[in-house]
Amino acid sequence: MSDGEMVRRALAGDxxxxxxxxxxxxxxxxxxxxxxxxxxxxxxxxxxxxxxRGMRSLRTLVEPEKFGPWVIGIAIRVCLDxxxxxxxxxxxxxALAGAEDEDRGPGFANDDADRRAADTRRxxxxxxxxxxxxxxxxxxxVLMLYYYQPDGCSYRDLAELLGVSVATINARLTKARQMLRxxxxxxxxxxxxxxxx
Amino acid sequence: MTCEExxxxxxxxxxxxxxxxxxxxVALDAHLAGCAACRATADATQVQDATLVRAFAPGRRSAEAxxxxxxxxxxxxxxxxxxxxxxxxxxxxxxxxxxxxxPRLREDRPEEIVASNxxxxxxxxxxxxxxxxxxxxxxxLSTGEVFTCPSHKTDEWQPVMPGAALAEGDRVRTNxxxxxxLVLADGSQVRLNGETEARLDADRCVELKQGQLWSAVPPQxxxxxxxxxxxxxxxxxxxxxxxxxxxxxxxCAPAGSVLTAIHGxxxxxxxxxxxxxxxxxxxxxxxxxxxxxxxxxxVLLTTRWLNExxxxxxxxxxxxxxxxxDLLSRINEESTATRPAAAPGPVEQSMRAQGDRWSExxxxxxxxxxxxxxxxxxxxxxxxxxxxxxxxxxxxxxxLLGDADGQVRFHAATALHRLTGQTLDRSPAQCASDPAEAxxxxxxxxxxxxxxxxxxxxxxx
Numbered sequence: 001m002s003d004g005e006m007v008r009r010a011l012a013g014d015x016x017x018x019x020x021x022x023x024x025x026x027x028x029x030x031x032x033x034x035x036x037x038x039x040x041x042x043x044x045x046x047x048x049x050x051x052x053r054g055m056r057s058l059r060t061l062v063e064p065e066k067f068g069p070w071v072i073g074i075a076i077r078v079c080l081d082x083x084x085x086x087x088x089x090x091x092x093x094x095a096l097a098g099a100e101d102e103d104r105g106p107g108f109a110n111d112d113a114d115r116r117a118a119d120t121r122r123x124x125x126x127x128x129x130x131x132x133x134x135x136x137x138x139x140x141x142v143l144m145l146y147y148y149q150p151d152g153c154s155y156r157d158l159a160e161l162l163g164v165s166v167a168t169i170n171a172r173l174t175k176a177r178q179m180l181r182x183x184x185x186x187x188x189x190x191x192x193x194x195x196x197x
Numbered sequence: 198m199t200c201e202e203x204x205x206x207x208x209x210x211x212x213x214x215x216x217x218x219x220x221x222x223v224a225l226d227a228h229l230a231g232c233a234a235c236r237a238t239a240d241a242t243q244v245q246d247a248t249l250v251r252a253f254a255p256g257r258r259s260a261e262a263x264x265x266x267x268x269x270x271x272x273x274x275x276x277x278x279x280x281x282x283x284x285x286x287x288x289x290x291x292x293x294x295x296x297x298x299x300p301r302l303r304e305d306r307p308e309e310i311v312a313s314n315x316x317x318x319x320x321x322x323x324x325x326x327x328x329x330x331x332x333x334x335x336x337x338l339s340t341g342e343v344f345t346c347p348s349h350k351t352d353e354w355q356p357v358m359p360g361a362a363l364a365e366g367d368r369v370r371t372n373x374x375x376x377x378x379l380v381l382a383d384g385s386q387v388r389l390n391g392e393t394e395a396r397l398d399a400d401r402c403v404e405l406k407q408g409q410l411w412s413a414v415p416p417q418x419x420x421x422x423x424x425x426x427x428x429x430x431x432x433x434x435x436x437x438x439x440x441x442x443x444x445x446x447x448x449c450a451p452a453g454s455v456l457t458a459i460h461g462x463x464x465x466x467x468x469x470x471x472x473x474x475x476x477x478x479x480x481x482x483x484x485x486x487x488x489x490x491x492x493x494x495x496v497l498l499t500t501r502w503l504n505e506x507x508x509x510x511x512x513x514x515x516x517x518x519x520x521x522x523d524l525l526s527r528i529n530e531e532s533t534a535t536r537p538a539a540a541p542g543p544v545e546q547s548m549r550a551q552g553d554r555w556s557e558x559x560x561x562x563x564x565x566x567x568x569x570x571x572x573x574x575x576x577x578x579x580x581x582x583x584x585x586x587x588x589x590x591x592x593x594x595x596x597l598l599g600d601a602d603g604q605v606r607f608h609a610a611t612a613l614h615r616l617t618g619q620t621l622d623r624s625p626a627q628c629a630s631d632p633a634e635a636x637x638x639x640x641x642x643x644x645x646x647x648x649x650x651x652x653x654x655x656x657x658x
Contacts, residue, residue: 018268019264019267019268022264022267022268023261023264023265023268026260026261026263026264026267027257027260029263030256030259030260030263031256031260034256036511038592040255040256040259044259044262044263047260047263048263048266048267051263051264051267052267052270053358055267057358057360057361060358060360060361060362061360062332062335062362070360073337073359073360074358074359074360076509076511077338077358077359077509080508080509083589084554121251124248124252125248125251125252126252128248128249128252129252129253132249132252133592134592134596136513136561136564137511137512137513137561138513143249144253144256146212147249147250147252147253147256148253148256148257148260149257150257152212152213154214155209155212155214170205170208170209170214171205173208173212174204174205174207174208177208177242177245177246178204180245181241181242181245186637
């Protein structure tokens with residue numbers, strides 16, 4: 001079912017259609033919020049706020065087929081409001097401090113060796129995410145939009161959402177990966193230098 | 198095929214965007230067969246993709262949780278059934294239902310977004326019921342409070358959010374600190390400054406009741422007409438035409454109105470019907486509805502109120518990046534003029550007055566490859582950033598400690614010292630003159646320091 005059809009059904013009184021729209025777009029809205037704030041935990045609150053604002057204002061949407069770009073626009077606005085807020089730093093820093101525990105999951109290994117390996121993987125993932133957050137915005141945004149979506153986003157969908165060509169999406173993803181590899185490598189080299197010093 | 202092209206195709210293949218048998222896929226395979234570097238890149242990208250998928254797993258779980266939380270508080274079918282009834286015009290039924298069921302719905306499901314939720318924008322259905330009231334514009338962006346009053350109401354102002362549709366005859370009003378951008382169906386833009394009121398009329402006409410308006414018309418589109426009263430309670434009107442491809446700023450004030458042609462010639466017709474052509478960059482003042490003279494306009498200062506709207510579009514918005522470049526060039530011109538060097542010129546003062554909002558656009562400018570062609574402008578950006586950057590820019594500043602230009606590193610280190618009280622044993626002057634290896638080490642030390650102190654910074658803020 002297309003977004004436009006879901007919007008029309010929601011407006012006609014189909015409550016389930018609201019939930020479907022939220023589930024379909026939550027990952028991309030969260031990706032945009034994360035890319036704009038560089039703070040995953042603040043981004044969750046902002047994504048929820050953006051989706052709720054979108055649902056509340058659904059009746060004002062002129063072109064139901066463009067629900068996606070429209071709700072992404074709302075998310076950008078919500079993030080900008082957050083960036084102007086004097087309290088944003090508190091959310092950001094607290095969130096970073098508490099990030100790791102939540103990600104362990106219920107199946108976290110008990111065995112020491114497994115735990116060490118899992119710790120290493122988690123640290124790598126956190127380091128990688130920090131580097132993702134430091135990418136310049138166009139690259140950060142496209143990379144996050146791509147990887148937040150459970151099965152990835154097609155280049156065409158991303159191009160439509162960001163208003164650029166498919167070739168630009170391809171180039172930005174390539175460049176983002178290239179920058180990440182280079183940064184991760186230089187970080188490893190710096191760490192090695194420090195150890196040997 | 199170049200290695201750069203191959204790398205794009207490697208990404209596309211990993212992302213499932215390069216079908217087997219596609220000529221590009223065949224060409225890529227041929228290139229990989231003969232290029233060890235690209236084979237290594239392909240392997241590394243494959244591994245990296247798997248790592249990224251893992252790294253984003255918690256984020257994907259969060260997205261699911263967000264969706265479920267939103268789904269839990271969405272409107273119930275029953276309320277929309279009532280809404281549908283209301284829309285169908287069964288007035289007696291509506292009143293009865295609202296009186297008897299409305300309060301019960303709230304009690305039953307307190308977590309819902311209840312009827313008091315601010316759905317204040319006119320719906321498409323509502324617009325359709327008005328006479329000849331098809332949507333003609335949409336609120337694209339806004340800062341602060343913006344209100345609309347539909348054409349069929351005399352004084353019933355309701356707040357609007359971006360995305361709201363506006364119909365012919367609707368009025369839009371901004372609070373003193375608010376700015377709003379409206380987009381017309383053909384892509385023309387109308388931006389309103391604070392304390393402005395305008396009415397959207399048919400045939401691409403905007404009636405400016407008071408305040409300041411900026412308009413832009415895409416090439417190939419018909420001109421946009423803005424009318425305004427010549428003076429308070431005076432008869433007749435002044436008309437400003439924004440041509441295709443043109444941009445115009447028009448400020449309407451009791452003491453006199455000013456039209457500035459930002460780009461392309463604009464035309465103004467005074468209250469007696471006399472037409473004046475205003476070339477790009479010029480301004481004309483109208484007193485009591487009569488043109489009283491033309492002068493060179495100060496485009497950047499006249500339109501500085503647009504800055505806040507452009508910042509909403511993100512630091513890498515093309516219009517904002519172009520404006521940052523213009524502003525920095527202007528600051529350089531001001532600093533080479535005859536005034537005392539210690540006193541910043543009006544453009545720099547204006548940017549400083551807006552404070553840390555400029556931090557991201559300035560950092561974005563310094564990082565952009567285009568900035569490398571004009572070192573003076575780049576250093577001006579770094580100098581301003583050193584003074585304006587807030588704590589949230591510490592990550593960006595640490596990034597700039599690795600810049601190839603020693604002066605940029607100097608300003609980044611100065612800003613870090615201002616924000617943190619630390620130098621980590623390398624003063625700004627040392628950062629400026631350090632060789633590449635030492636620069637890397639300083640940057641790594643700052644990264645480590647920041648990782649350690651981020652949480653403390655939060656508690657202290």
